[in-house]
Amino acid sequence: MKKGVMRPGHVQIRVLDLEEARKHYVDLLGLIEMDSDDQGRVYLKAWTEVDKYSVILRESDEPGMDFMGFKCLNEAVLDSLAEEIRALGISVTELPSGDLKDCGRRMQFVAPTGHTFELFATKEQTGKWGISSVNPEAWPRGLKGMQANRFDHCLLYGDDLEGNLTLFRDVLGFDLAEQVVDPEQNRVALFLTASMKAHDIAFIKHAEKNKFHHASFYLETWQDVLKAADLISMTDTSIDIGPTRHGLTHGQTIYFFDPSGNRNEVFAGGDYHYPDHETVTWKAEDLGKAIFYHDRQLNERFLTALT
Amino acid sequence: MNATRQYQIEVTNRQQQFAVPEGELLLHAMEKTCLQVIQVGCRGGGCGMCKIRVLQGSFRAKRMSKAHITEQDAEAGYVLACRVFPESDLVIESDHFNDLSI
Numbered sequence: 001m002k003k004g005v006m007r008p009g010h011v012q013i014r015v016l017d018l019e020e021a022r023k024h025y026v027d028l029l030g031l032i033e034m035d036s037d038d039q040g041r042v043y044l045k046a047w048t049e050v051d052k053y054s055v056i057l058r059e060s061d062e063p064g065m066d067f068m069g070f071k072c073l074n075e076a077v078l079d080s081l082a083e084e085i086r087a088l089g090i091s092v093t094e095l096p097s098g099d100l101k102d103c104g105r106r107m108q109f110v111a112p113t114g115h116t117f118e119l120f121a122t123k124e125q126t127g128k129w130g131i132s133s134v135n136p137e138a139w140p141r142g143l144k145g146m147q148a149n150r151f152d153h154c155l156l157y158g159d160d161l162e163g164n165l166t167l168f169r170d171v172l173g174f175d176l177a178e179q180v181v182d183p184e185q186n187r188v189a190l191f192l193t194a195s196m197k198a199h200d201i202a203f204i205k206h207a208e209k210n211k212f213h214h215a216s217f218y219l220e221t222w223q224d225v226l227k228a229a230d231l232i233s234m235t236d237t238s239i240d241i242g243p244t245r246h247g248l249t250h251g252q253t254i255y256f257f258d259p260s261g262n263r264n265e266v267f268a269g270g271d272y273h274y275p276d277h278e279t280v281t282w283k284a285e286d287l288g289k290a291i292f293y294h295d296r297q298l299n300e301r302f303l304t305a306l307t
Numbered sequence: 308m309n310a311t312r313q314y315q316i317e318v319t320n321r322q323q324q325f326a327v328p329e330g331e332l333l334l335h336a337m338e339k340t341c342l343q344v345i346q347v348g349c350r351g352g353g354c355g356m357c358k359i360r361v362l363q364g365s366f367r368a369k370r371m372s373k374a375h376i377t378e379q380d381a382e383a384g385y386v387l388a389c390r391v392f393p394e395s396d397l398v399i400e401s402d403h404f405n406d407l408s409i
Contacts, residue, residue: 016351016352016353016369016370016371016372017369017370061370061372061373062372062373062374063351063352063353063372064353064374238349238350238351240349257349257350257351257353258351259351260351260352260353260372261348261349261350261351261352261353261354261372261389262349262351262353263349300346301347301348301356304348304354304356304404305348305349305353305354305356306354307349307353307354307372307374
């Protein structure tokens with residue numbers, strides 16, 4: 001049941017070298033640099049997004065994800081959802097407006113898998129980059145690299161998937177679009193959506209808490225995924241696997257790493273989900289095909305290279 | 308014309324050797340030889356899969372995740388192979404991913 005969470009709003013990623021990261025996310029992925037702040041953080045957006053930014057880079061000596069934020073319908077939703085999260089026994093911290101540049105107050109909490117999430121409702125809207133909202137052209141000229149359309153989702157690894165399912169489905173109003181279930185009927189992967197997209201956030205079972213698997217960006221077509229693969233080779237960027245197709249969500253995909261070892265995905269296509277759709281189930285015995293539909297086997301790196 | 312200097316890397320636990328041209332990253336050079344004597348992960352100093360211990364020799368290294376190389380690790384010669392530029396022949400031990408921090 002929808003509870004007022006609209007979409008992934010932003011992700012803050014820790015990088016070892018800000019200049020190398022800026023080059024990767026701007027020149028290769030094609031994000032647009034929008035701003036920076038007095039903490040040295042850099043704010044980026046993908047061109048179809050209406051909000052001012054969706055990716056925040058912060059230099060650190062430990063790569064990974066600081067937090068992922070979801071945008072909600074309005075400020076009242078923040079208060080009601082914060083109350084419901086607290087009723088689960090999870091503490092919620094309200095961060096003041098302006099703590100992130102041009103963003104309203106944020107309700108921040110740690111999920112049972114150890115990942116930090118936040119809800120916000122207000123952020124400066126600069127509109128789609130390079131095109132007007134009246135009689136808009138098809139796309140803006142001057143985009144770089146892969147020309148990523150939008151920040152789409154994150155996949156995170158952690159231990160307490162059932163705790164996260166309760167939080168995201170029952171409290172935050174996400175639907176469980178797809179799952180991976182082992183022979184003892186334990187869920188080992190969750191693909192959750194607050195929209196019609198196949199996933200807005202996904203989790204895979206892992207012994208350690210709070211591990212970051214990837215941040216994913218949407219491209220329009222399979223041809224764009226192939227061109228992304230060409231660009232990865234041209235720039236000698238660290239590749240993980242692809243181009244290929246996922247069984248889960250059926251998206252067409254390629255995985256690669258930023259210069260600090262954080263994994264990125266660009267993908268096209270994929271399934272959609274309405275609230276009356278049955279949860280799609282993949283069997284853990286067929287995890288290879290579920291993750292990589294063509295090879296039908298996992299590379300070890302997919303399960304172990306995390307930040 | 309000066310030939311690029313090559314450093315010999317001996318991987319003791321795998322009984323294998325390979326050469327790294329001066330100025331090249333250790334893991335990158337290994338991948339180019341098609342050897343698989345060090346695990347390859349993110350290649351960016353983040354994931355820890357290519358954690359090795361340098362037993363002999365000198366090198367310089369780019370910044371790497373402190374989640375995988377603590378200060379004590381670094382003092383004991385542990386390093387991520389994807390961030391290492393050899394500056395002499397090296398004797399190394401691979402397969403230290405997810406070792407308990409010493």
